[in-house]
Amino acid sequence: MLIGTVVLAGLALGLCAVLVLTDRLLPAGKDPVTDRIESLLPRIQCAQCGYAGCRPYARAIAAGEADINRCPPGGEETVRQLAELLGREAVALDTTLGSANMNRVARIDEHNCIGCNRCVPVCPVDAIVGVQQTIHAVIAAHCTGCELCLAHCPVDCIDLVARDA
Amino acid sequence: MLEYTPDRRPTGGLRLPAHKEASVAQPIARGFVPRTLILALQQHQGPATTPVVSPGDRVLKGQVVARARALRSAAVHASTSGHVRTIEDRLVPSVHAVHRTRCIVIDTDGKDEPLPPGKGARWPQDPERQLKRIRDGGIVGLGGGVFPTAEKLGAHTPCKALIINGVECEPYISCDDVLMREEAEGIIDGALIMRDILSAPECIVAIERDKPQAIEAILEAGRASGDASLKLADIPTIYPTGGERQLVEMLTGEEVPSTHYPSEIGYICQNVGTAFALHRLVRAGQPLLSRIVTVAGDGVARPQNVDTPIGTPIGELIEFCGGYRGEVDRLILGGSMMGYALPNDEMPITKGGNCIIVAARSEVRQDFSERYCIRCGNCGTACPARLLPQELLRAARSDDHEMLDEFGLTDCIECGCCDVICPSQIPLTEVFRNAKFAHARYQRQHVFSAETQQRYRRHQERQRADARRGKDLQDNLRHEVETDEAARQRAIEAAIKRARQRRSHDADQD
Numbered sequence: 001m002l003i004g005t006v007v008l009a010g011l012a013l014g015l016c017a018v019l020v021l022t023d024r025l026l027p028a029g030k031d032p033v034t035d036r037i038e039s040l041l042p043r044i045q046c047a048q049c050g051y052a053g054c055r056p057y058a059r060a061i062a063a064g065e066a067d068i069n070r071c072p073p074g075g076e077e078t079v080r081q082l083a084e085l086l087g088r089e090a091v092a093l094d095t096t097l098g099s100a101n102m103n104r105v106a107r108i109d110e111h112n113c114i115g116c117n118r119c120v121p122v123c124p125v126d127a128i129v130g131v132q133q134t135i136h137a138v139i140a141a142h143c144t145g146c147e148l149c150l151a152h153c154p155v156d157c158i159d160l161v162a163r164d165a
Numbered sequence: 166m167l168e169y170t171p172d173r174r175p176t177g178g179l180r181l182p183a184h185k186e187a188s189v190a191q192p193i194a195r196g197f198v199p200r201t202l203i204l205a206l207q208q209h210q211g212p213a214t215t216p217v218v219s220p221g222d223r224v225l226k227g228q229v230v231a232r233a234r235a236l237r238s239a240a241v242h243a244s245t246s247g248h249v250r251t252i253e254d255r256l257v258p259s260v261h262a263v264h265r266t267r268c269i270v271i272d273t274d275g276k277d278e279p280l281p282p283g284k285g286a287r288w289p290q291d292p293e294r295q296l297k298r299i300r301d302g303g304i305v306g307l308g309g310g311v312f313p314t315a316e317k318l319g320a321h322t323p324c325k326a327l328i329i330n331g332v333e334c335e336p337y338i339s340c341d342d343v344l345m346r347e348e349a350e351g352i353i354d355g356a357l358i359m360r361d362i363l364s365a366p367e368c369i370v371a372i373e374r375d376k377p378q379a380i381e382a383i384l385e386a387g388r389a390s391g392d393a394s395l396k397l398a399d400i401p402t403i404y405p406t407g408g409e410r411q412l413v414e415m416l417t418g419e420e421v422p423s424t425h426y427p428s429e430i431g432y433i434c435q436n437v438g439t440a441f442a443l444h445r446l447v448r449a450g451q452p453l454l455s456r457i458v459t460v461a462g463d464g465v466a467r468p469q470n471v472d473t474p475i476g477t478p479i480g481e482l483i484e485f486c487g488g489y490r491g492e493v494d495r496l497i498l499g500g501s502m503m504g505y506a507l508p509n510d511e512m513p514i515t516k517g518g519n520c521i522i523v524a525a526r527s528e529v530r531q532d533f534s535e536r537y538c539i540r541c542g543n544c545g546t547a548c549p550a551r552l553l554p555q556e557l558l559r560a561a562r563s564d565d566h567e568m569l570d571e572f573g574l575t576d577c578i579e580c581g582c583c584d585v586i587c588p589s590q591i592p593l594t595e596v597f598r599n600a601k602f603a604h605a606r607y608q609r610q611h612v613f614s615a616e617t618q619q620r621y622r623r624h625q626e627r628q629r630a631d632a633r634r635g636k637d638l639q640d641n642l643r644h645e646v647e648t649d650e651a652a653r654q655r656a657i658e659a660a661i662k663r664a665r666q667r668r669s670h671d672a673d674q675d
Contacts, residue, residue: 038618042610043617043621044614045617045621053621102613123624126620126623127620142616142617144617
């Protein structure tokens, strides 16, 4: 009786230690649900959902903290795909959040750009090039149309234009 | 010239009623000069040409009206004499659909006055200059693909065999058949010129078995040329054996990988019409001005093959063939399997336009009621590309892009065999054609998103690193300055020195 108890308790403790150790030592951050949610998002990092990028939003959805209708660039299509993945009801897109969409790119009006370099660091995908005192330009092929640079331009010289114009 | 029958059976495919009897009964009608020419600047696969004439200019037959600027391009010539009316955007048929493109519109004067033969008409010896001459001669693949011939003949992979495609397996089309009957010597000559440019060890002319007269004519011309590298392969009459990939596999047993062109595994396919056009360019100095077009169907008075100037409006061509007859259902450009319906007859014949079907009501299927897929598997048996159309259909209708990839949507050649054989009348090819567009868009989007994510990660990492470095630097400096009087002095001196340097530097600049 005593031997049995000791053996079983020992086993339980040992396995417990193994579990705790593997949890601590093996690489964390493998979060398949978040990964799959993120892969459905457009990943243009516009932050219009209210989170600081697509991954934080994906994490919030996975944790059940955020609704699935907060991605303006993804549109109804993304809501539908997320609903399918998560087995939830599709809800209408929250249109109050913003208007970012991937059919547009930013363009800097070179006549008005003063080379202040404020838009460059805020671009989440490094699509704006230029150093201080020179005119900046947008790499259209890299621009996601996230609108983040618009608010940082002191002379309001950034516009959104149709992607292929 | 050796005649042989390949011992392989084609994969999939169908035996279809040919519908060619009416048009091959007549010889090629020649000497047709239209009232208007509409010459599209882009009639080939590749960048558009640049016009070198302006409205009001008089142009002569054979004159270059638009020059090829890029490597993968081919010049456009006035196919008869006249005056340039305007240069404007028009709807023009291309390989898969009608698209809007810039066109030179010419009012012809009926004189058909040719350009006086210029100097330098001799065929050059240097391969580079030969290719340039072909490009400037406006020659493109006349089988329908309109791939610039110079580009194809300039392939870098050593050529194992040149295949001259006279299979012409699609119903209604007979332009290659009549051309082989009437111009066999020219075709063989053109084929030998191509073979020399490619330095190919052999040259196989492939013809379907249901064209005995064409086979006879080509054999005779081949024997007369006395060239030992020429071979003639007679191919079973099964649609779509004339497809480039299908033909290469049938003749050589080598399957063309879906990511490659046949030229990349050493086989160059050229249409018989292209060979003949090259013959005319080399021997007579004449660029590509006309092509044989089959006018077929029960809705036209005289079905026949016409030597048609490039740019002829389709309406005028039909008028030349006696006009419309009876109740016409639609105009189809191309054959009955891979062709598509045109919205009107004002569009021109381009270099790739091989056939116009003026379809009477009785010729067109009227019942389009689709039923459920019964999973009979007939489509899979008929598919020449070894695909599983029923699975693809399921994937396409549920927008399952991973499954579309897995089942090889992009390998579909849109031959239409599955449509014809489907007992439930499901428009499979149409679904696939649309799915290809959607799939390409999806993939572009997917790639873009993945790249964006990467860029964002790098951006974040860099910002974090910058912040860290900046903070360290400041901390160190503050620490030193606050604790050590000597360091404080040094820092001040260094700042003064920097300022002085800058000032003197600015003074030098002024």
